[in-house]
Amino acid sequence: MRTVDPTATETRTPRAPSETVSRLSLVPKGPVLVLAVIVVAGALVSPYFATWSNVLTMLTSASVIGIISVGMTFVIISGGIDLSVGALVALTAVMATTAPVQEGGWVAMIAVALAFGLGAGLVNGLVITHGRIVPFIATLAMLVSARGLAEFISGGTPQTSLDETFNALGSAKLVGIPLPVWVFAAVVAVGWLLLNRTTFGRHTLALGGNLEAARLAGIRIRRHLVILYMLSGLTAAIASVLLTARLTSGSNAVGNLYELDAIAAVIIGGTRLAGGRGTIAGSVFGVLIFTVITNIFVLKNLETDVQNIAKGAIIVAAVLLQRRRAADT
Amino acid sequence: MGPSSDPPDPDKPPLLAVRGLVKHFTGARALDGVDFEVAAGEVHCLLGQNGAGKSTLIKVLAGAHEPDAGALLLDGRPVRVPSPHAALELGIVTIYQELDVVPGLRVYENVFLGHEHARAGWTRRRRMRAATADALRRLGHEEIRPDTELAHLSPASRQVVSLARALSRDARLIIMDEPSAALAGHEVDNLFRVIDDLRSAGLAVVYITHRLAEVRQIGDRVTVLKDGRTVASGLEARTTPDDELVRLMTGRKVGDAFPPRGVIPDDAPEVLRVEGLTRAGEFTDVSFSVRAGEIVGLAGLVGSGRSEILGAVYGATRPDAGEVTLDGRPLGLGDPAVAVRSGLGLAPEERKSQALLLDEAVYRNLSLASLRRYVSAGLIDRDREMADARAAIGSLDVRPAEPLREIRQLSGGNQQKVVVGRWLIRGCRVLLLDEPTRGVDVGARAELYALIRRLAGTGVGILLVSSEIPEVLGLADRVLVVRQGRVIADRAAESADEEQILSLLMKGSAL
Numbered sequence: 140m141r142t143v144d145p146t147a148t149e150t151r152t153p154r155a156p157s158e159t160v161s162r163l164s165l166v167p168k169g170p171v172l173v174l175a176v177i178v179v180a181g182a183l184v185s186p187y188f189a190t191w192s193n194v195l196t197m198l199t200s201a202s203v204i205g206i207i208s209v210g211m212t213f214v215i216i217s218g219g220i221d222l223s224v225g226a227l228v229a230l231t232a233v234m235a236t237t238a239p240v241q242e243g244g245w246v247a248m249i250a251v252a253l254a255f256g257l258g259a260g261l262v263n264g265l266v267i268t269h270g271r272i273v274p275f276i277a278t279l280a281m282l283v284s285a286r287g288l289a290e291f292i293s294g295g296t297p298q299t300s301l302d303e304t305f306n307a308l309g310s311a312k313l314v315g316i317p318l319p320v321w322v323f324a325a326v327v328a329v330g331w332l333l334l335n336r337t338t339f340g341r342h343t344l345a346l347g348g349n350l351e352a353a354r355l356a357g358i359r360i361r362r363h364l365v366i367l368y369m370l371s372g373l374t375a376a377i378a379s380v381l382l383t384a385r386l387t388s389g390s391n392a393v394g395n396l397y398e399l400d401a402i403a404a405v406i407i408g409g410t411r412l413a414g415g416r417g418t419i420a421g422s423v424f425g426v427l428i429f430t431v432i433t434n435i436f437v438l439k440n441l442e443t444d445v446q447n448i449a450k451g452a453i454i455v456a457a458v459l460l461q462r463r464r465a466a467d468t
Numbered sequence: 469m470g471p472s473s474d475p476p477d478p479d480k481p482p483l484l485a486v487r488g489l490v491k492h493f494t495g496a497r498a499l500d501g502v503d504f505e506v507a508a509g510e511v512h513c514l515l516g517q518n519g520a521g522k523s524t525l526i527k528v529l530a531g532a533h534e535p536d537a538g539a540l541l542l543d544g545r546p547v548r549v550p551s552p553h554a555a556l557e558l559g560i561v562t563i564y565q566e567l568d569v570v571p572g573l574r575v576y577e578n579v580f581l582g583h584e585h586a587r588a589g590w591t592r593r594r595r596m597r598a599a600t601a602d603a604l605r606r607l608g609h610e611e612i613r614p615d616t617e618l619a620h621l622s623p624a625s626r627q628v629v630s631l632a633r634a635l636s637r638d639a640r641l642i643i644m645d646e647p648s649a650a651l652a653g654h655e656v657d658n659l660f661r662v663i664d665d666l667r668s669a670g671l672a673v674v675y676i677t678h679r680l681a682e683v684r685q686i687g688d689r690v691t692v693l694k695d696g697r698t699v700a701s702g703l704e705a706r707t708t709p710d711d712e713l714v715r716l717m718t719g720r721k722v723g724d725a726f727p728p729r730g731v732i733p734d735d736a737p738e739v740l741r742v743e744g745l746t747r748a749g750e751f752t753d754v755s756f757s758v759r760a761g762e763i764v765g766l767a768g769l770v771g772s773g774r775s776e777i778l779g780a781v782y783g784a785t786r787p788d789a790g791e792v793t794l795d796g797r798p799l800g801l802g803d804p805a806v807a808v809r810s811g812l813g814l815a816p817e818e819r820k821s822q823a824l825l826l827d828e829a830v831y832r833n834l835s836l837a838s839l840r841r842y843v844s845a846g847l848i849d850r851d852r853e854m855a856d857a858r859a860a861i862g863s864l865d866v867r868p869a870e871p872l873r874e875i876r877q878l879s880g881g882n883q884q885k886v887v888v889g890r891w892l893i894r895g896c897r898v899l900l901l902d903e904p905t906r907g908v909d910v911g912a913r914a915e916l917y918a919l920i921r922r923l924a925g926t927g928v929g930i931l932l933v934s935s936e937i938p939e940v941l942g943l944a945d946r947v948l949v950v951r952q953g954r955v956i957a958d959r960a961a962e963s964a965d966e967e968q969i970l971s972l973l974m975k976g977s978a979l
Contacts, residue, residue, distance in 0.1 A: 332847065336847040336848055337843070337846060337847055337848060338840055338843060338848060341832070341836075341839055341848070342839070344825070344828070344832075345825055345828075345836060348825040348826070348827050348828060349821070349822075349823075349824065349825050349826070351821060351822050352821075352822055352823050352824060352836075353836075354804055355782070355784060355814055355816055355822055355823065356804075356808070356823075356836045356837040356890070357804055357805045357808025357809065357837050358805065358836075359805045415825070415827050416827050
């Protein structure tokens with residue numbers, strides 16, 4: 140009887156442990172590379188691009204989609220999708236700016252926004268787990284109804300936010316940096332910890348990697364999924380508060396197609412659409428890539444149609460680049 | 469050449485002759501010299517235990533594997549079967565156990581899948597429908613309509629559709645892999661009538677089965693495989709005695725090193741008790757118990773209900789009736805999360821699809837069921853997690869001993885050690901093992917056996933399912949024989965012998 144298992148030593152492409160660590164925990168190199176190229180291009184085409192004030196402008200405009208992308212990253216890693224986030228931005232914006240809520244001041248406005256984000260996420264999660272409806276359809280239905288509800292409540296007209304403190308959230312600065320950027324940074328930091336350092340994050344990866352294995356390992360699948368969609372609703376609501384404060388009004392028309400921007404950012408960031416693998420940092424880079432491109436086009440006075448054509452091309456290029464890298468390893 | 473009697477017509481070469489077939493896989497010889505001959509108009513049965521090489525042989529004949537040595541002769545001329553397409557071109561059609569039909573397509577679309585009648589790219593549906601109806605009539609199943617969606621048909625009817633497909637391919641030799649496993653009694657009768665017609669039409673059928681009664685009823689001749697070799701070929705199917713066939717199939721020579729049994733103290737408490745467990749269509753009124761430190765083996769054929777019993781105990785499925793008690797406390801059924809929290813663990817049958825996170829590192833696969841214990845202040849303490857992983861890797865001798873390596877790079881045996889290690893880290897009262905050595909090479913098997921025995925030595929109760937009788941007998945303290953969803957015998961493993969268990973399993977099957 141052999142005591143040495145011969146197949147154990149002849150595994151494919153032995154990889155040093157340190158490399159494995161870097162692949163598991165650090166930022167995926169693809170998006171970093173793409174962003175670096177775009178930043179260099181931006182600095183070359185416009186002298187204003189590399190100024191501090193332009194950087195702050197870019198970060199501020201990245202913060203709304205960026206915050207949504209953090210929640211979306213969790214959902215996609217778990218093997219799901221959330222198409223309702225754009226509509227939830229509109230719904231929570233409208234809910235927070237209704238007259239009775241505004242009477243309660245900025246605390247009530249934020250609380251109502253967050254509550255509706257969490258509530259809509261709860262409904263998404265319950266429809267998916269207990270109604271056994273796939274996430275794509277469940278959240279598509281939520282997209283349609285949430286926007287409908289937002290229009291019903293607001294009567295189709297923007298509701299001006301009169302609370303000075305609330306509106307300041309969109310423009311105030313802390314140590315020279317706009318508040319939305321701080322919130323974005325905080326959401327990213329919490330998201331990173333949650334994904335990489337908590338059982339919740341590990342279980343999310345396990346769900347997306349192998350749902351049956353996760354179930355048989357004793358993970359409470361349904362409860363976990365419900366919490367995931369609540370998390371996504373919560374990040375949509377946080378983004379909505381910042382957007383509403385900046386616009387000083389809530390409207391059923393805001394947040395249009397934000398779900399697609401967020402999904403694109405997550406995918407460009409290297410998260411696998413089928414789940415089981417992904418990083419928060421990658422999604423942040425995905426958002427920044429889009430923001431910087433938009434910024435360059437604005438600086439060069441190019442129309443949005445050209446921007447959108449370029450964005451589409453970037454999505455394909457970034458994913459192709461990743462696939463090449465995945466095949467290499 | 470194995471011992472072989474002449475084909476029915478000695479002047480003509482046999483339709484198919486298999487000579488000295490050898491096929492290696494990493495670490496194992498799946499086929500180690502297989503010889504047999506099939507004549508036109510004959511139903512030739514292949515008998516053999518799990519691991520005897522039947523599946524590999526089928527795959528070689530179907531063009532899914534290329535043999536390392538040996539020859540295939542069709543009508544006396546040597547042929548190569550490098551691909552499934554080549555096999556079909558030669559008229560060799562295989563009907564797998566898991567029927568490869570598409571439920572969402574209609575009957576005629578399934579029959580002509582891959583060789584549609586078409587003109588200039590447009591399918592000729594009327595012609596295909598007519599040809600399908602014709603084939604179904606030949607098979608005596610006019611009641612199946614060519615336009616019916618396959619999803620609406622019973623397993624038996626789907627099998628007929630598979631046969632119709634074989635006919636539409638101008639099959640000369642049809643290989644059927646345990647076709648009766650998924651069928652009810654009267655459906656088997658139908659199947660046999662069809663096979664009889666095929667035989668009369670001059671086709672050859674290779675019929676793989678575990679059931680001796682079927683060999684008697686439908687077979688002309690029998691070939692017995694054991695450990696990848698032909699041990700007897702061309703035996704008369706109706707007259708060769710049962711004892712003789714069972715003796716040929718058993719008595720494995722391979723030195724599977726089973727560790728010595730431990731002594732279970734008389735006062736060892738009962739850790740698991742199952743009473744009256746029933747799930748419609750799977751198993752009925754199953755009762756047994758496992759004591760601390762005891763290994764209980766469930767022996768049964770595929771489809772006997774053995775894995776389903778394990779799944780229901782663990783809560784992966786919800787039983788219709790019955791109770792499970794763990795350490796004297798009733799266990800909530802139908803939820804694996806409850807089972808795990810109560811002290812159960814499971815190493816499931818399909819390692820890759822049911823147990824492993826293939827994209828993740830070894831340590832993350834080890835800690836999956838025990839993450840909460842490493843949490844302090846809401847965050848996972850990775851040092852403690854890694855320390856436990858390293859300890860488990862050391863005590864299980866996982867190779868390579870690198871907790872950060874992606875698990876997909878490990879061999880099957882080492883992956884299985886990790887799956888068992890997951891429950892070693894969590895610590896459980898009863899561990900359920902479903903086919904723990906499937907896809908594991910001989911060396912790693914012995915290590916797994918030692919590991920399982922060691923676990924039992926620490927007072928864990930173990931419930932083991934295996935389709936390999938020697939494994940159950942060598943490893944377990946007690947054997948429960950499962951047939952058609954019922955536990956029909958409960959024996960001490962030490963005093964039971966392989967032939968006895970095998971005949972219990974195979975007798976009185978679905979006929």
